[in-house]
Amino acid sequence: MRRARKQINQMPTPTVENYLKHILVLSLESGSTEVSMGRVAKELLVTPGTATSMVKNLSQGGWLNYYPRKGVCLTRKGKKLAMNILRRHRLLETFLVETLGLDWSEIHAEAEELEHAISEKVLEKLDQFLGRPRQDPHGHPIPTKGGVINRPSSQALINCKAGMKVRIDSIVDQESNFLKFAREKRLLPGQEVRILQHEKEADAITLQVGKGSPFSMGSRSSEKILVRV
Amino acid sequence: MRRARKQINQMPTPTVENYLKHILVLSLESGSTEVSMGRVAKELLVTPGTATSMVKNLSQGGWLNYYPRKGVCLTRKGKKLAMNILRRHRLLETFLVETLGLDWSEIHAEAEELEHAISEKVLEKLDQFLGRPRQDPHGHPIPTKGGVINRPSSQALINCKAGMKVRIDSIVDQESNFLKFAREKRLLPGQEVRILQHEKEADAITLQVGKGSPFSMGSRSSEKILVRV
DNA sequence: GTATAAACTTTGACTAATCAAAGTCAAGTA
DNA sequence: TACTTGACTTTGATTAGTCAAAGTTTATAC
Numbered sequence: 394m395r396r397a398r399k400q401i402n403q404m405p406t407p408t409v410e411n412y413l414k415h416i417l418v419l420s421l422e423s424g425s426t427e428v429s430m431g432r433v434a435k436e437l438l439v440t441p442g443t444a445t446s447m448v449k450n451l452s453q454g455g456w457l458n459y460y461p462r463k464g465v466c467l468t469r470k471g472k473k474l475a476m477n478i479l480r481r482h483r484l485l486e487t488f489l490v491e492t493l494g495l496d497w498s499e500i501h502a503e504a505e506e507l508e509h510a511i512s513e514k515v516l517e518k519l520d521q522f523l524g525r526p527r528q529d530p531h532g533h534p535i536p537t538k539g540g541v542i543n544r545p546s547s548q549a550l551i552n553c554k555a556g557m558k559v560r561i562d563s564i565v566d567q568e569s570n571f572l573k574f575a576r577e578k579r580l581l582p583g584q585e586v587r588i589l590q591h592e593k594e595a596d597a598i599t600l601q602v603g604k605g606s607p608f609s610m611g612s613r614s615s616e617k618i619l620v621r622v
Numbered sequence: 623m624r625r626a627r628k629q630i631n632q633m634p635t636p637t638v639e640n641y642l643k644h645i646l647v648l649s650l651e652s653g654s655t656e657v658s659m660g661r662v663a664k665e666l667l668v669t670p671g672t673a674t675s676m677v678k679n680l681s682q683g684g685w686l687n688y689y690p691r692k693g694v695c696l697t698r699k700g701k702k703l704a705m706n707i708l709r710r711h712r713l714l715e716t717f718l719v720e721t722l723g724l725d726w727s728e729i730h731a732e733a734e735e736l737e738h739a740i741s742e743k744v745l746e747k748l749d750q751f752l753g754r755p756r757q758d759p760h761g762h763p764i765p766t767k768g769g770v771i772n773r774p775s776s777q778a779l780i781n782c783k784a785g786m787k788v789r790i791d792s793i794v795d796q797e798s799n800f801l802k803f804a805r806e807k808r809l810l811p812g813q814e815v816r817i818l819q820h821e822k823e824a825d826a827i828t829l830q831v832g833k834g835s836p837f838s839m840g841s842r843s844s845e846k847i848l849v850r851v
Numbered sequence: 852g853t854a855t856a857a858a859c860t861t862t863g864a865c866t867a868a869t870c871a872a873a874g875t876c877a878a879g880t881a
Numbered sequence: 882t883a884c885t886t887g888a889c890t891t892t893g894a895t896t897a898g899t900c901a902a903a904g905t906t907t908a909t910a911c
Binding site for chain 1: 721723724728732736738740741748
Binding site: 442450 | 900901907
């Protein structure tokens with residue numbers, strides 16, 4: 394008889410880590426702590442039945458609370474682990490872009506694999522090697538070792554990269570002509586902006602405000618606009 | 623009815639990769655292509671029954687040939703994959719030591735995890751980043767992308783690190799006093815040497831020839847002795 | 852108030868990987 | 882030639898994770 398084989402000192406499986414991470418991301422995106430089963434199943438690309446049974450296990454393990462036909466809500470323990478995985482993911486993405494020079498578009502899937510294989514020790518060394526970055530290449534904040542997300546301070550629009558989706562924080566110019574231009578283009582605090590192109594050499598950034606038509610700005614103008622991811 | 627779900631275009635699982643890699647290493651160590659089931663089971667830390675059933679699957683998949691009660695022997699396809707995994711393992715070990723500065727003793731287990739998560743693309747970038755190293759930190763040769771091990775050329779004893787186990791290749795000095803010293807210490811081609819200590823600052827390397835008693839040499843002498851891992 | 856549809860849960864089956872324990876074989880010993 | 886032993890194989894059970902399909906709730910429409 395193998396004694397107490399179950400759940401004793403056992404690392405969470407990659408699948409457990411994945412469910413928790415995706416549930417965390419969904420709850421961060423929606424701003425609500427509770428996430429519906431439908432969204433979980435869709436996010437993880439599994440059938441609803443699979444999501445239900447997995448979520449029951451996670452609940453059993455104390456990672457989250459499951460309210461049948463309502464949704465799930467991470468426990469403190471679950472959130473801590475999920476944050477840690479998000480940290481691994483974003484540090485790895487940073488490494489893949491900054492150090493190895495992979496393309497922006499390819500890194501997500503790669504990091505998704507590696508994040509379950511990297512140890513705390515290697516992660517710490519990697520963080521050190523990268524200079525303890527605060528944001529990943531997408532502009533998302535990297536959780537701290539303690540599992541806390543420091544909301545990134547706003548950054549100038551000019552520093553954003555193509556593909557990013559940001560929200561306008563403020564306009565740092567009181568000059569009325571500029572403000573008038575900004576109002577015309579709907580460049581107002583709270584608006585969602587999608588960066589379509591950004592060629593450093595051309596000194597121009599092409600963007601789309603909400604669902605409006607795209608237009609370009611030079612660096613002089615776009616450094617006056619502060620945004621958050 | 624799900625059509626042809628089995629074995630179609632499916633990546634080998636980490637477990638499959640692990641079995642093949644360990645079988646390759648065992649066969650390289652013993653110099654024989656055939657490896658007994660007992661050794662397989664011991665190497666992979668599983669019960670004999672597990673090894674038998676897994677090996678039958680691998681045989682089914684065309685990775686190796688299984689001769690009941692005799693042993694297994696990698697097919698060309700199996701050897702190619704195993705070499706590829708060995709390449710991943712050794713490149714990762716190199717990265718962990720060279721770039722992240724982890725300790726020699728910790729890297730094996732870390733690389734063992736990461737090797738199953740890293741993609742061909744990331745590996746290529748990593749190889750490039752590391753300057754296409756030929757040897758890992760243990761002095762083992764890194765297989766090429768094509769899956770071939772280029773026997774490493776001999777290197778000076780002075781360049782070996784503590785913990786390495788090497789074999790003497792040749793002595794590049796015709797001066798009789800030195801050769802006499804070498805003969806006394808059994809520093810002769812073919813002898814096995816274990817490097818016990820190597821402090822760069824002290825300019826001394828402490829070693830043990832075969833099962834003789836340990837002694838130290840300075841760099842002047844130890845650069846005249848060529849060895850292979 | 853019933854009917855319907857969408858969202859969710861349950862059930863039963865499957866795969867990969869593993870172990871324990873019982874069974875078999877082959878080689879040497881008496 | 883029969884016996885014993887160690888190496889190996891078979892068998893039956895278990896766990897994690899998954900799907901398909903059938904069943905149940907809940908909310909909304911009529």
